[in-house]
Amino acid sequence: MKTGTLKQILLITDGCSNQGEDPVAMAALAKEQGITVNVIGVMEQDVIDEQGMNEIEGIAMSGGGVSQVVYSQQLSQTVQMVTRKAMTQTLQGVVNKELQQILGGSKTMEDLPPDQRGEVMEVVDELGETVELEVLVLVDTSASMKHKLPTVKEALLDLSLSLNARSGDNRFSVFVFPGKKKDVEKLLDWTPNLETLTSIFSKLTTGGITPTGPAIHEALNHFKKKRSLRSLLSGDDESFFEESV
């Protein structure tokens, strides 16, 4: 079974967008291009208002992904759980499509008797372990996120730890919004591990508007760009890294 590379956008935010295109529409556009959009809402003492909640749910729903609102202490575990869950969801979709071709009609895994379902599940598990994954992380750096950024950094390092335990290859890229000059700024190009994030993240400045829609739009373009030679080389880096561990 050929699944290709799973592509995900992981949006980490704490509230409502207030500039540019509608993020829910941009998420729908992403889904059309085979890119899943997951959203994590980060709270501190503050609670995310209803409007913010609706937007978070809306983006994930139209982006075919998973959403969750958490307190920042639980961020690490949530980030990896949401990513894994979305992967399984996507793979389940792929497997269901195959099943429909074999069995005909609109049968899905859930319609099979429990015994056969178990066998199909093993295939999904196996795919989840070996499939190539690209995650583009979009971090909201509007003023209210300022003191949550260290936790976000920890969570992202933890995510790369979790995903790099798989045998399939991973590539991560990190964007922040708003950027210094533009709506969105690239922090880290495609790389197999997020170690380098530590030094970059401490220099981040926060403030200004929350252009969530334009950020997702820009992220889509970044997926389309042809992979540079550098990311191919860093792909080799990873296998070296794996061996040395």
Place this chain on the structure above:
Amino acid sequence: MMMNHSLKSQCKVNPGTVIEGKWHRNRYTIIKELGYGANGIVYLAKNQNQQVALKMSDNGMSITSEVNVLKSFAKVQGSALGPSLLDVDDWDRRIGKVSFYVMEYIQGPDLLTFIQQKGSSWTGVLIVQLLNDLDSLHKAGWVFGDLKPDNLIVTGPPSKIRTIDVGGTTIQGRAIKEFTEFYDRGYWGLGTRKADPAYDLFAAAMIIINTAYPKRFAKTTGDLKQLKMMVRQKKELLKYEDVILNALQGHYRSAGEMRNDMLQLTRSNSVQRSTGNRNAGQTAGPQPASRQVYRQKKQKGSIFETLLITFIVTLLYFLYIYGQLL
């Protein structure tokens, strides 16, 4: 957590509800809720006067995945790795379909509650039992994954530790499916999240530490140094210091090795240091620096041993010569 909204409403059932499977037509009467986790709710239920545990989730995938694990456990002969699996089915509700599975009901307090009630003298023996089970689990090609006191029930009498909740159980070599930060070696920066036996042994060591700190503790420096310090601050942990540190650093290749060391410490009432380290020095660990220190210690020990043997042999020889001369 809004993602769980649908899960809570679909799997929430009141005591007295009768659940009938769509495929196998078995009927279960719900008695009470036993607990809930990320992937569903576990209920105590009754089927023909037999008490069973029933786990429900509207995420059919996680149910199927756990059933796969329990089925493969059933094939491992002569050991009770997890609860035994009794039934798998779907329940059609008006609001949607809910997948569930039924397993043996393992009754008793969780590990920490038990030790708090009965005293820390139980820690050693229960951990040895746990390591026994882990050893057969590892030999069957699995890693438990989400090992923590909540997932350990002490049944009895006679008291016996049992693992429940196989949600994190992973095939060796794959990425750990589910974990809890405090017991996760990745969280403490002491290794990867790839499923290998040492991953569970790390968690087992953290569980021993947890028995002395029932409320756990926050990560400060988040490294071996912090954990070492926490161990040294508690008298009841000091006894197991060597085993704990070996497990935290991934020095044990198998649960059996850790079990033997643990057993020796439990047998000897006095605080004996570095008796059970024979095997550990040979294994490769991720911390070369601390391993060197470790080897030096071991070398010192063996030099002393050599001198002692030489001395005794010489003494015996002199006695022999003395006897001959007379």
